[in-house]
Structures are given as C-alpha cells and as structure tokens.
Amino acid sequence: MDNTILINAHSILRWAVLLFGIYAITKSAQGVFMKQSFTASHSMAGTLLVASVHLQIVIGLLLYIARDWHQSFGNMAETMGNPALRFWAVEHLTGMLVAAIIIQIGRSRSKKAKETTAKHKTALIFYTIGILLIVAMIPWPFRAEVARSLWP
Numbered sequence: 478m479d480n481t482i483l484i485n486a487h488s489i490l491r492w493a494v495l496l497f498g499i500y501a502i503t504k505s506a507q508g509v510f511m512k513q514s515f516t517a518s519h520s521m522a523g524t525l526l527v528a529s530v531h532l533q534i535v536i537g538l539l540l541y542i543a544r545d546w547h548q549s550f551g552n553m554a555e556t557m558g559n560p561a562l563r564f565w566a567v568e569h570l571t572g573m574l575v576a577a578i579i580i581q582i583g584r585s586r587s588k589k590a591k592e593t594t595a596k597h598k599t600a601l602i603f604y605t606i607g608i609l610l611i612v613a614m615i616p617w618p619f620r621a622e623v624a625r626s627l628w629p
C-alpha cells in the first residue's frame with residue numbers, strides 16, 4: 478500500500494481519537510460529578526475510544542514497518558543520540574502503545590467494577606491519563622524538532 482494513504486489515514490484518525498477521548502472523559506466526568514447511573518451511552522463512549530485507538534495503533538505499526546523505522550534499531554547509539562530519530566523510532570511508538578494499554582485497562586476495570594461511581598471514576602482517571610499521553614506524543618506542527626519533513 479502507498480505510504481501516503483497510510484500517513485493521511487493516520488493523520489486524520491488522530492482527530493477521531495482526540496474527539497472520542499474528550500467525549501469519553503466528559504461522559505465519565507458527568508457520571509462522577511452528576512452521580513449518573515452507568516448507561517449504554519457511557520459504555521459506548523469507552524468502546525468508541527478503544528476502537529479508534531486500536532485502529533490507530535494498527536495503522537501506526539504498518540506505517541512504522543513501511544517507513545523502515547525498525548531499521549534504526551540496527552544503530553541504537555545514533556538513534557538515541559538524535560532527538561528526531563529517537564522520537565520516531567522509539568518515543569512515538571512506545572508512548573502511544575503505553576497510552577493504548579492504559580486506556581484498555583481503564584475500559585476493562587470500569588466494566589468489571591461493581592459500583593456505579595467506581596465505574597465512572599476508573600474510566601475518568603485512565604482515559605484522562607491515556608489521552609494526555611497521546612497528546613504529548615503527537616508530532617504537532619509546532620514541534621519543528623520532530624517534523625516528518627526531516628525525513629525522505
């Protein structure tokens with residue numbers, strides 16, 4: 478598959494992840510602070526977030542292989558010594574995977590919790606941490622030091 482298609486899909490899907498993240502955080506915050514019962518819409522908010530993150534991870538991994546980033550492990554000293562190389566070869570990959578795991582753990586713990594407040598609280602804490610990590614690991618246009626344009 479053409480890399481451009483993957484990069485565009487990955488770039489656009491970031492907005493779905495962020496929107497579903499804000500939605501799931503808002504729903505769980507409402508659940509906690511307005512003492513709502515845990516409804517199908519609260520559950521759906523978590524499902525949409527997890528699904529969009531999973532899809533983003535799959536596209537990201539395909540892109541990682543297609544763009545040969547795994548080859549940078551062959552020269553670890555150079556990779557770790559260069560901030561832009563390190564960001565793409567290591568930090569973006571691990572940061573996003575950890576964020577996905579945190580969100581996934583939050584979803585299953587929230588599902589398993591017996592008490593309504595515990596369900597909302599667990600979702601709120603884990604989704605917030607996961608989304609903050611994702612925001613921190615996105616190569617925003619203002620982060621010139623990790624710009625994709627640095628690479629062929």
Ligand code: HEM
Pocket residue numbers: 484485487488490491494530533534536537538540541542544546565569570573574611615616625628
């Ligand atoms: C929720 C998770 C993720 C988000 C929100 C995200 C977001 C982004 C964004 C916004 C870009 C820049 C696209 C552009 O410049 O138009 C990008 C590039 C990229 N991402 Fe992710 N990403 C995520 C997870 C991952 C994962 C798990 C991998 C796996 C290794 C990955 C690998 C890549 C690669 C290889 C590039 C392109 C770098 C290059 O130009 O070679 N991403 N990502």
